[in-house]
Amino acid sequence: MSLDRKWQPMKWPCGPLEVARRTKSGSMNSDAKEAIEAWGHASALELLKGTPVNCLVVPWAEGGPEDSAQRQALQPLLEAGRRLGMSFVAKIASEADAASAVAAARAAGFAAVMVENPSGQSFALPVIPQFPRDKVAWEKTSTIFSSSENVWPGLNLETMHGDTAVAGPTGIPWVNSNAWFALLAEELAPGRTLWLDFDPPAASTAAHPTGYALAVADSRAYGSRWIISLDDKLLAGLAKGNAQAKQVWQDLCATLAFFESHREWESLRALGALAVVSDFRGENAYLSGEVLNLLNRRQVQFRVIERTRSLPTLTPSLRAILWLDREAPSAEQRSRLLEFAQQGGLVIAADYWGPAGVAPTKKDPALPYTMYNAGKGQIAVAVEGFQDPYQVAVDTHLLLSRRNDLVRLYNPETTNCHCSGDFSSPHEGKRLVQVLNYSSDRAESVTVWLNARVVSARLWRPEAKDARTLEGVAASPGTDFDLPPLSVYCALEYEGTRL
């Protein structure tokens, strides 16, 4: 048995362990009780027929007295599920005796185990390690790994005043997204699949059907998988065959099916004129993570580079490197960075480590950076180092210059986008711009501007089976694509000239 990257996981709340967990956390209510009972029956699996969901994550061991009862209770469900071709993953909490729990899971026919904070010991079943997002042991990740403590994508509830989204310091509404973390995972765990573990908020946007579609899209657009998790009302509604609940479920599955039918997009790599370099670990983790998050929110397209990897060279589509860490580059890295600058690139850093005797040049007073000329390019050094991630993101965008934007959104408000492409060819091949709306309201009159001459693009939407041709409107420079009203997600696919 091995981990299958084609698994589409879903949490299946059932059994005595789920009841105990809910009771302990104070989240047990009539909906939950009803749902847990109903979802423990094999008949509940009928819901999954014909859907992309093919892997169920079930609670298995938490180190308490209910563990053995759970094993007994789940047997019928497991057998029925296997007959349907379903794979099961047993979730083992860090408090449990992992060795005995894994042995029991193997005996029960599980395909794999998900182990919180694994110690590194080997087991008789494939392991999906799960870490809190800020404590991922990247070197311990496997073909599939999972993070907890992620956010529910959408407008930040703490910044909502009633139905109104309140702008953050960026001037645009604050949104929650796991996009940056998925992009980081792609670099630090290449070739592996990240499963994002997050639940619908208790009182919430989740009641809105698009909330689930967005949770899927925010994960899949950036190459990760959401472990589907339904709220209690929906679970109970589905168990009762409630029509509204069924519609929400069908919409969620339609979004999943859409991404399943575009698996080839996962081989495309993030494009961007900026490379963000850090080790993304330890004391550098917070700043680097937040900078990625805020750059993404500003629609700055970037590539993530782990500090020990080979540094990129200057190309027409890569113009700047942001060296985020306080640690100075090694002699070899310094040589590469200087070469990058001397050929016309921009290197942004917290400290100057370039050649001695270079006098700084003048720069805009709004940008607290000392600029040093290096050949045809420059090194920008933050006068007071990197302190506020928001400011680092803003300044980086301005130092790089919007002239190097690959894409922009007009009337963006609650939308964001992600550019990817066939990395082997900077000027040709498939290009993809995925646009997400983080509001439960439709986004109207959104224009996608591409820094390329593109006559037309294929517009893909989960609501429609086939792509529609969208004509570009020549802008000066670049091309505008006027999107139809956007519910949650759409993608523009075209053959690239520059992007």
Added chain:
Amino acid sequence: MTMTTCSRRKFVAAMGAAAGAWLARPAMFLARSAPASRVAVGSCREYGPEVLGTLRTMFDQIGGLQDLVRGKTVAVKLNLTGDATDRLGYLPAGLTHWVHPQVVGATVRLLGEAGARRIRLLESPMGTAEPLEEFMLQANWEPRDFLSAAPHVEFENTNYLGYSKKYARFWVPAGGLRFKGYDLNHSYEDCDVFVSLAKLKEHVTAGVTLSMKNCFGITPCTIYGDGSPEDEPSLTPRGGRGPFHEMNRLPSKSAPPAVDLNSSKEPGYGVPRVVADLVAARPVHLAIIDGIHSMAGGEGPWCDHVRHVQPGLLVAGTNCVATDAVCMALMGFDPMADRGTPPFETCDSTLRLAEQLGVGTRDLTQIEVAGTPIAKARFNFRQS
């Protein structure tokens, strides 16, 4: 500070000394004494090569630019209101609520041809201290087009301190209607000629926004913004100019004080007075209004019930009150209108207030209109 600064200070001092006498005069006397002016109206259906020719003709009709700008530093305040990514529907900002880049480029070129020594493009972009060029790029403008349109073209974001070490102080002659004076970015002092390059639009708060209301945006939000500190200006601007609308907070204490803290806090009272103050304190030498394409019903896409319109007009004059008066007439409004009458249903008339401060006349009988006659060029904003 430069020689220009000294000249400006002398001018301000002289105006301050005369303030008592001005205050003693009845308002209507000031209105009657306002200078008459000539305003040029040009028909121009589309943005394209014809913009340059139309503007050239219009500038000739108002006496030519050479005497005004030759050898001078010219500051041009652009109207780039709101965020750079705001659009009315799918239309680029230049077709609705921003002055169009072709009008900016043509103006820069003609200023250069007329011998301007230095041309400085200015705006205070919404809530940011970023370089003005970057703000333009975000709207998909190409700043290099302006750099190549004339020699010595510069940009400055005037929403904060900018390239100077201190703000320039402008006292309002006669004491001011809302504030006694205003602290502004140095660019409005370090110039010989000040141009307001605006858009032909209605305004939800002020009735219309033309060459005078465009100057509302010369105030830095580090002092006059929603997030300005109580005592000293902030380093970077945050938010918009809500305090000018609501008077819910005062500018930083470092700035000149309000005239009357007990006066109305109604936006329709305050905003027109701030605008009139500003054009009295920082005189406009050349007013240019882009009305080729525009929008009706409000000043930006964020307003309710707004729509794109195409009046096909350019307007220019050397007096901002007279130029705005002609614009109002072209829009189908009576420039002599005041509160309660369109477009001033809920506000006082900025034109009347500026006239009261002696800036210029709004009386069409005292304004010579060159080029396309008003009757022929009129585009009724409320009936379009």
